[in-house]
Amino acid sequence: MQQAIALPGGSARFCAEVEEISGQDVRRCYQCGKCTAGCPLAFTMDLAPNQVMRMVQLGMENEVLNSQAVWLCAYCLTCTVRCPRQISVGDVMDGLRILARQKGILGSGRGRRVALFNESFLASVKRLGRLYEFGAMLLYNLKSGRLFQNADVGLKMFLRGKLKLGTTRVKKIAEMRNIFKQRLPAVRQEREGVRR
Amino acid sequence: MHRIGVFVCWCGSNIGGVVDVPRVVREVAKLPGVVYSTDYKYMCSEPGQGMIIRAIREHRLDRVVVASCSPRLHEDTFRKAVLLGGLNPYLLEMANIREHCSWVHQNDPEKASEKAVAIIRRAVAKAARLEPLVQKRIPVTRRVLVVGGGIAGIQAALDIAEAGYDVVLAEKQPTIGGKMVLLDKTFPTLDCSACISTPKMVSVARHPNVLLLTCAEVEEIRGFVGNFNVTVRLKAISVDYDKCTGCGTCWEKCPTKVPNEFDLGMSYRKAIYLPFAQAMPNKPVIDREHCRFFTQGKCRVCEKVCPAQAINYADQDKFVTLQVGAVLLATGYELFDWASVYGEYGYGRYPDVITGLHFERMVNAGGPTGGKIVRPSDGTEPKTVVFVQCVGSRDEAKGKEYCSRVCCMYTAKQAHQVLEKIPGAEVYVFYIDVRCAGKGYEEFYLRALHEGAQYIRGRVSKIYPEEKKLIVKGADTLLGRPVEVAADLVVLATAMIPSQDAAKVARVAGISADRDGFFLEAHPKLRPVETNTAGIFLAGTCQGPKDIPDTVAHAGAAAAKICTLLARPEMTIEPVAAEVNQKLCTGCLLCRDVCPYRAVEAKEIEEKKNGVLQRRVVAEVNSGLCQGCGACAAGCRSGAIDLKGFTNEQLAAEVAALCGW
Amino acid sequence: MKIAYFPGCCYETSAREYDVSTRAVCRHLGIELVEPPDWNCCGSTPAHSTDRLLALAMAARNLAQVEEMGLAEVTASCALCYQRLALTQAELAENGELLAEVNRLTGRPYRATVKVRPVLDIIAGLGEEEFRSRVVRPLNGFKIAAYYGCLLVRPSKTKVDDPENPQMMDRVLRLAGAETVDWTHKTECCGASLAISNEEVVVRMVARIIKAAALAGADCIATACAMCHFNLDIRQEKVSRLLGKKYSLPVFYFTQLLGLAMGLNPKEVCVHTHFVDARPLVKKII
Structure with missing residues (x-):
């Protein structure tokens, strides 16, 4: 059995924070569950979308962000x-996701893999201005500690000439780096994490 | 100088809990003209009113200010008290220190008290300028037009006719009966809808005081309370009802088949037809859009076979004008057109996704399947039936924000009928909330549950066919998991919306509708069957979603109000009406354009100018129609219009008093 | 017609067929496509899941280049790129403060004047007659399930067709002589953005779509999204294993099919590099 939800738990603050960053009026949700009913990924989620909405309304920050x-x-x-x-x-x-990222939370299990993939993707784009698929996949495998995952997909792509080993870089890469520098101190942090 | 008395009400703690009433009483005593001021816990109560009556006599008051709640609530009450005190009732002015003050400033009692004083200062300034007004008396035509022949219109027409007044019942369809007669059994008692409504149809059609007009549409309503002039269009039906005996030979022989709208297209009728066997009048009409004679110029079969020679192809629309004292609108509802917006449920492409009304026709012994529940696609009996509630209701994105009130109960009833009629059936009901507020309703819902209906709390997100089944993708929000049902038949509980013609009827009757198109009652609690236009009344679902018991109660209430109006040969009307100073009026008639009640008319007058007799046009207000809204006075460019009880001078004095000038 | 063209990062790799066939078809239709000189990644899902301004700035840097080129419209073949560019355009056009903030980040003064349209919308916008006159090799005998995915039809700010039963692609494919099936999973998500991180989840999502297309009697699938195409094409062996039934439905870009109908050589529209061999089906008309 789970513990009782202790209220008041700062629900107004967290809910307002989510409303601000998402631009959505979360308090209007009346829990009909149509989001869960239609969600193509609900079958694999630990919380159904309507439960996420409810937890935001109740200010259950830790449970939602993790x-x-x-x-x-x-x-x-x-x-x-x-x-x-x-x-x-x-x-x-x-x-x-943005709030979790700001607070350095990457979640666990399947969710964590998505967060790590996003980081690998952005690391590649930060370096080159464009996505380097092969590089991003390798980095992701390193980060997630599963070195040979997706190898079959990679091989298939390679055989069809769909995996490029060379890279293409945006010419004015300084412009891209500037955008990243101003917006993403967090990405740097994670790369340090990988070295460790 | 006037002798003004001010009476400040505590309204229990409503005002007294915020506003410092004794302080207010002290401060307003100093206002010019105030010779007496006092307070009481409930000024509207018997002892409170007694205080006012005694004070008028003892202190020789000639103007009274009551500071309490909204005049919408108690102006009438206090006017009567002032009258009992021996004053003209229009020498009362109210200061609203509840809705306008204590209720909205609960967190700042200090400022609320200051504001209360300012509001009363305004009222005192106006009171000093009030003039006595006299109510007028006008004659009343003791006949009623009822628009719409569903259960609301039928019930009200019967009640009014029984009271001894004449009723004209106008229905746009070829038969009365409305939606109720289409239904099968009704919740929560499971009595047969036709068995309880068809006898009423017969009674009303045969009632000596009722004139029944079918295929009739109201085109124009002119005049005012007690004295309306109504024009009704009688659409050409091509059958002479004086000759027709309703024998049925014509529709047996008619060669043209048309989907029957009374069975929602699930059966066929002929081009000359009776909508259903118990239709009232029990005589056919010709549907010219489909009749072979009207579309192709030949046929005339019905004419040939009619033993009474009642067919008249030359029939034309007729217009009748009627004098009535009151109009009752009972134009009913329609079902929300889910198929045009609910793409996730298939946009109406899947034949086995039907509405609750389709289900009613199907389960009805008089319906297209003779009472058998079947899948429209292949005629087989469904084993798994899914009901989806709130389709278009509580859905501001695709439908309406409001709850349609009846769907929870009729869904429970239909679930019960599936379980009763189909042995071994599986029934699933997707809901957001089950709302069963009514006598015996909760008990009925529990009965459906115990009979085996599986209720699942969650909206359905998608319905799609997979081989012979319909996959219904819903959610169980109580468990936080998606749910999939492979169904044979899906029944959607679609929202109730106002009838298609509602907007036109509102325009013709000169009344307002709410944002959803339902007609607006004069007060949501205290005047639920009246409109803001005197003499126009409402009954049933044209005012908002209702079930049958509530509709019948609403119709009965409307009938009682109408009988009250007609009980006397004359009626008094409010003297708060606009008045035109013809000397100042330039005849621009802007007032006529802005008047929402069509109370202003142009009038030609003769006057002598420089010794010469000249004619010119001025505005004139019909005080019977005028509701005292003041739009004309505000719009008048030459300042020729004053609203009695709200004159320009009075309003200016109020503004000055409020601003402390 | 001259229009800016945003190829997207995968144009030489996983989405090569889309880029090649889009360019070939547009050339054939007299639509001149011009690449912005220094385009960058649109930001994709990782950017908007990480930081809103980062996502806007990345897309805006591309839009600004289109404005600098003096062009009014930009098209993207990839539906994800389209959605990112179009959403950015919509947000910046209605919020001047945000635009200023984003311009500060990119260092390129964008005025939010560029119209963003997917290739599908541009081609579907051509006149019916014009279209018919180009079809020299009608796609007779093709029974196609047109698959739209998420990004072209959601959200309502950027959608080009109905989110529940879109018709745009069906219409052009029918004009090209093909039959399209009425099916149930036109806009169900295929999960492509999770493909690298959670393939086992994505295989189940793809399986629903492939199964529905096959049930509807389709012999191939047409897409207008690079992500969907790759995802549906490469995962059919795993889908077959999951469902215990062999599925091998060729997955085309709609531009490849149009190219074939307009008489282009199969190699010109790159039908030989699919994971599910499309060549036997193509032989039907050649």
């Missing part, structure tokens, strides 16, 4: 276009 669900959301926006209360649940999930 969930795998917020990372497993693919931002497909099926929930968003069907929500009868006109809340973009997808953007709430996006906001929660």
Whole structure:
């Protein structure tokens, strides 16, 4: 059995924080569950989307930000276009990922893998201005500690000429680096983490 | 100088808990003209009113200010008290220190008290300028037009006719009966809808005081309370009802088949048809859009076979004008068109996704399947039936924000019927909340649960066919998990919306509708069957979603209000009406354009100018129609219009007093 | 017609067929595509999941280049790139403060004037007659399940067609002589953004889509998204293993199919590099 939810638990503050960053009126949610019903990823989530919404309303910050669900959301926006209360649940999930990232939380299990992939992707883009698929995949394998995952996919791609080993870089890479420098001190942190 | 008395009410703690009433009483005593001021816990109560009556006599007051709640609530109460005190009732002015003050400033009692004084200062300034007004008496035509022949219109027409007044019942369809007669059994008592509504249809059609007009649409309503002039269009039906015996030979022989709208297209009728066997009047009409004679110029089969020679192809729309004293609108509801917006449920492409009304027709012994529940796609009996609630209701994104009130109960009833009629059936009901506020309703819902209906708390996100089944993707929000049901039949509980013609009817009757198109009652609690236009009343679902018991109660209430109006040969009307000073009026008639009640008319007058007799146009206000809204007075460019009880001078004095000038 | 073209990072690799066929079809239709000179990654899902301004700035740097080129419109073949560019454009156009902030980050003064359209919308916008006159090799005998995915039809700010039952791609494919099936999973998410991190999850998502297309009687799938294409094409062996039934539905970009119908050589539209061999089906019309 789970522990009782201790209230008041600062619900107003966390809910307001999520509303601010997502631009969504989370308090309007009346828990009809249509987001969960239509979510193509609900089957693999630890919290259903409607439970995430409810927990945000109740200010259960730790449980929400540490969930795998917020990372497993693919931002497909099926929930968003069907929500009868006109809340973009997808953007709430996006906001929660941003908040988790700001607080250095990467979650666990399948969710953590998504967070690590995002970091690998951005590291590649930060370096070159464009995505270098092969590099990003390798970095992700290193970060997630599963060196040979997706090797079959990589091999298939290679055989069809769909995996490039050389890189292409944006010409004015300084412009890109400037954007990253101003917005993403966090990415640096994670790369240090990898070296360690 | 006037002798003004000020009476400040505590309204229990509503005002007294915030505003420092004794302080307010002390301060307003100093206002010019105030010779007496006092306070009491409940000024509207018997002892409170007694204080006012006694004070008027003892202190020789000639103007009274009551500082309490909104005049919408108790102006009438205090006017009566002032009258009992021996003054003209219009020498009362109210200061609203509850809604306008204590309720909205609970967190700042100091400022609230200051504001209360300012509000009363305004009222005192106006009171000093009040003039006595006299109510007028106008004659009343003791006949009623009821628009709409569903259960609301039928019930009200019967009640009014029984009271001895004449009723004209106008229905746009070829039969009365409305939606109720289409239904099968009704919750929570499971009595047969047709068995309880068809006898009423017959009674109303045969009632000596009722004139029944079908295929009838109201085109124009002019005049005012007690004295309306109504024009009704009688659409050409091509059958002479004086001759027709309703024998049925014509529709047996008619060669043209048309999907029957009374069975929602699930059966066929002919081009000359009776909508259903118990239709009232029990005589056919010709549907010109489909009749072979009207579309192709030949046929005339019905004419040939009619033994009464009642067919008249030359029939034309007719207009009748009627004098009535009151109009009752009972135009009913329609179902929300889910198929045009719910793409996730298939946009109406899957035949086995139906609405609750389709289900009613199907389960009805008089319906297209003779009472058998079947899948429209292949006619087989469904084993797994899914009900989806709130389709279009509580859905501001695709439908309506409001709850349609009846769907929870009829879904429970339909779930019960599936379980009763189909042995071994599986029934799933997807819901957000089950709302069963009514006598015997919760008990009925529990009964459906115990009979085996599986209720799942969550909206359905998608319905799609997979081989012969419909996959219903929902959620169980109580468990936080998605749910999938492979169903044979899906029944959607679609929202109730106002009838298609509602907007036109509102325009013709000169009344307002709310943002969803339901007609607006004069007060949500205290005047639920009246509109803001005197003499126009509402009954049933045209005012908002209702079930049958509530509709019948609403209709009965409307009938009682109308009988009250008609009980006397004359009626008094409010003297708060606009008045035109013809000398100042330039005849621009802007007032006529801005008047929401069509109370202003142009009038030609003769006057002598420089000794010559000249004609010119001025505005004139019909005080029977005028509701005292003041739009004309505000709009008048030459300052020729004053609203009695709200004159320009009075308003200016109020503003000056409020601003402390 | 001259229009800026944003190829997207995968244009030489996983989405090569899309880039090649888009360029070939547009050339054939007289649409001149011009690449912004120094385009960068649109930011994709990782950027907007990490920082809102980072995502906006990355997309805006590309849009600014289109404005600098003096062009009014930009198209992207990849639907994800399209959505990022279009959402950025929509947000910047309605919020001047945000625009100023983003311009400060990119160092390129963007005025938010560029219209963003997916390739599908541009091609579907051509006149019906014009279109018919180009079709020299009708796609007779093709039964296609047009798959739209998420990014072209959601959210409502950037959608180009109905999110529940879109028709745009069906219409152009029918004009090209093909039959398209009415099916149930046109806009279900295939999970492509989780493909690297959680393949086992994504295989289950792809399986639903492949199964529904096959049930509807389709013999191939058409897509308008680089992510969807790659995901549906490469995972069919794993789907077959999961469902215990062999599935091998060729997955085309709609531009490849149009190219074939307009008489282009199969190699010109790159039908030989798919993971599910598309050549036997193509032989039907050649």
